[in-house]
Amino acid sequence: MAKVVILGAGISGHVAASHLRRKLGKEHKVVVVSPNGNYQWVPSNIWVGIGRMKPKDLLFPLAPLYKKKGIGFIRGKAVTFHPEGDTENSSPYVNIEYVLGEDKGKREKVTYDYLINATGPRLAFNLTEGLLPATNKAYSVCTYDHAEHAWKGLQELIVSMKKGQKVKILIGTGHAKATCQGAAFEYILNVEQELRRHKVRDMAEITWIANEHKLGDFGMDGMLLTYGSNIMKSNEMVEMIFEDRGIKWILGAGVHKIEDGVAHYENLEGEYKSEDYDFAMLIPAFTGHGFKAYNKDNDDITEKLFKGFMIVDADYTAKPYEQWSVQDWPETYQNPSYANIFAPGIAFAPPHAISKPRVSKNGTAISPSPPRTGMPSGITAKLVADNIIDLIQGKSKELHHKGSMGNMGAACIASAGYGMTSGSGVSITTYPIVPDFKKYPDTHGRKLGKTFGEIGLAGHWLKLALHYAFLYKAKMKPFWWLIPE
Amino acid sequence: MVRRISKYKKFVMGNPVIQFFKFLWLSLKILIIVAGGHGGTRKVS
Numbered sequence: 001m002a003k004v005v006i007l008g009a010g011i012s013g014h015v016a017a018s019h020l021r022r023k024l025g026k027e028h029k030v031v032v033v034s035p036n037g038n039y040q041w042v043p044s045n046i047w048v049g050i051g052r053m054k055p056k057d058l059l060f061p062l063a064p065l066y067k068k069k070g071i072g073f074i075r076g077k078a079v080t081f082h083p084e085g086d087t088e089n090s091s092p093y094v095n096i097e098y099v100l101g102e103d104k105g106k107r108e109k110v111t112y113d114y115l116i117n118a119t120g121p122r123l124a125f126n127l128t129e130g131l132l133p134a135t136n137k138a139y140s141v142c143t144y145d146h147a148e149h150a151w152k153g154l155q156e157l158i159v160s161m162k163k164g165q166k167v168k169i170l171i172g173t174g175h176a177k178a179t180c181q182g183a184a185f186e187y188i189l190n191v192e193q194e195l196r197r198h199k200v201r202d203m204a205e206i207t208w209i210a211n212e213h214k215l216g217d218f219g220m221d222g223m224l225l226t227y228g229s230n231i232m233k234s235n236e237m238v239e240m241i242f243e244d245r246g247i248k249w250i251l252g253a254g255v256h257k258i259e260d261g262v263a264h265y266e267n268l269e270g271e272y273k274s275e276d277y278d279f280a281m282l283i284p285a286f287t288g289h290g291f292k293a294y295n296k297d298n299d300d301i302t303e304k305l306f307k308g309f310m311i312v313d314a315d316y317t318a319k320p321y322e323q324w325s326v327q328d329w330p331e332t333y334q335n336p337s338y339a340n341i342f343a344p345g346i347a348f349a350p351p352h353a354i355s356k357p358r359v360s361k362n363g364t365a366i367s368p369s370p371p372r373t374g375m376p377s378g379i380t381a382k383l384v385a386d387n388i389i390d391l392i393q394g395k396s397k398e399l400h401h402k403g404s405m406g407n408m409g410a411a412c413i414a415s416a417g418y419g420m421t422s423g424s425g426v427s428i429t430t431y432p433i434v435p436d437f438k439k440y441p442d443t444h445g446r447k448l449g450k451t452f453g454e455i456g457l458a459g460h461w462l463k464l465a466l467h468y469a470f471l472y473k474a475k476m477k478p479f480w481w482l483i484p485e
Numbered sequence: 486m487v488r489r490i491s492k493y494k495k496f497v498m499g500n501p502v503i504q505f506f507k508f509l510w511l512s513l514k515i516l517i518i519v520a521g522g523h524g525g526t527r528k529v530s
Contacts, residue, residue: 232488240488331525379523402525409518421501427511429518436526450518455490456498458507465512484520 002028002392005094005112007078009034009062011042011374012345013118015381015485018476021071023389031072033110035099037061039474040144043374044467046186048147049281050194051155052418055144058467060475069476075100078119079107081293081305083338090296092340114388117310117343118381121286124175130258131174131284137261138174138280141187150281154191157279161200167278170263172209174282176254179219179369181210184283185238185426186414191281192245193417193424201246208242208249209263209275209282211366213358215239215249218412219368221355223430224444226452234428237453241416241426250275252358254366255282270361286346286369301337310343311335314351321356326406326436328352332399333384342384345377354434375410376433378485379403406434409450413463416455425459428452 004020006013009032020030038059047053066073076096083092091111098106123142125131133140139150157167171188173181188208195201208215216222216234223234242249252268263282264274288308295301305311314330328351335341343349350370358367383401390396409431416424429452435445443451473483490498497503 236488240490243487244490326526329526331527375519383523403523404526406526408523409521411515411519413515422499424498427515429515431518452514454507454511456507457501457504458511461504461508462511462515484516 002113003111004028004030004114004116004388005110006030006032006116006118007034007094008118008120008347009036009039010118010120010345010377012120012347012377012381013116014039014062014474015378016116016118016344016385017071018069018474019382019385019481020389021069022481023385024392026070028392029072030070031074031110032062032066033074033076033078033094033096034062035075035077037063037075037100041467041471041474043463045141045144045147046183046190046415047418048144049139049141049150049154049187050190050418051151055148058471059144060471065476074098074110076108078289078291081291082109083293083305083341084296086294086296086298092338113340114391115341116381116384116388117341117347118345119289120346122289124285124287127285127287128175128255128258128282131255131282136258137278138258138263138282140284141183141281142283153279154194158195158198158200161195161203162198165203167204168276169204169206170209170275170277170280170282171206172250172253172282173211173368174255174258175285176211176256176266176364176366177369178211178283178285179371180283180286181212181218181368182371182373182412182414184208184210184281185218186416187281188247189241189245189414189416189424189426190418192247193422197422206245206247207275208247209253209255209265210249210251211254211368213252213268213356213367215242215251217355217368219353219355219371220430220433221435222444223428223446223451224448225428225430226448227454231448234453241455252366254360254364258282266360266362266364266366268358268360268366288349304337305335305341307349309349310341310347311337312343312348314349316349316351324352325438326404326432326434329404329406329434331402331404332387333380334387334399342388344380344384346372372405373410373412375485376405376408379408382485404434406432406436408433413459413466415460415463417460419460421457423457423460424455425457425461425463427454427459427462
């Protein structure tokens, strides 16, 4: 009998848990530890932030599903890692702290044979002074409750615009090293469309602010893509969309301080500037959770497991941008020190960024961190689950299931406005996610044709179809496993 | 110089009939790219 413990019940953790449960016999235990009681389909938070969806439309409680499927569920958060056990017990374990009910605050050792760390990122609002969701007129759409606050703020703004007040809206990244530009890109286009729907578009000045060097970088170093019969750069495509929507942009901006209605930033020229706003949505920096790890003698071995996020089979040797390679990126997401620990999704420490690092004239690093969206999170979680299943069933001691972001395609279906006939979407696919400059030297590291962009109503329908399909899959309804990650 | 979206392009982007076929084509194309497999990068066959 084997026990697999999964930390986190987001896209990555839930995908791993559901595949493990489906493929492993009932004699094996699958246990999920998560402080959150709900599963949420994060990509649809954007629509909660414009009031076109309610949180209930994109979440469901995990406890009843896990009970029905035979997956153990602990409402708690991981505190410390003990991969060698301790002096009392040699079984590896994770110290968890209950977050709910009578046991709230109580700690417990959860032992495991295999551990999947799918804890995702910590939303590090504290790294930008004054940046807190729904404070200083600045909002976030990173979670459904943040998005709900954002909608409340936007709603009040629309009311004041209807009364004749001119406003400034600022949307983008709230830290010099933030990632997830895609979510901010979706939100700015959705907000712009909603203002047109409410017939107040002419009352608002909308500005994009980001740590990107060029528009359309998305933390992926931009891309060369096919658009219809044209070949264009992603920055040209996004410029075209912003120009069409009357959206201004500020680039190379490292936001470092937020005051009531004022965002202070440093740009790549080393200038310190500020931008006024009446409503802002700024994505914070993402960091690891600051977990600690100890060996059996209780010595601190955190550096064996964590480098901010969890250390996996990546090449972490520091090297300049010109020497970065797809081979640096992990394939199995297995910790090199402890073979029974894995970290798929956003929980693994990337070897380096994907976008070229840039530093301001004052020496401040201002460039996007590498994104890891829902799709690669799902794919990497499934391959980790498949490798663990093989190990448990004794099929192999080698890890046969591999999936490097340098040999994986990704689709980003960015909503550009909600509505069955008036909606729009910007569909972009990239192959591979991490550019392979050796394989595709003339097309900025990516395969043309498989890297393409498309704009139109079909993109909105597609994003909506994915919303329902992935919630169906997450609820583990009949034949859910036929829907690919 | 920034490219512009022409009036004809805008018509195509918003026309439900054209977009229905685009939806089918997009779904298929994305499925092929995304579900078309993935693998490692370190062992070159």
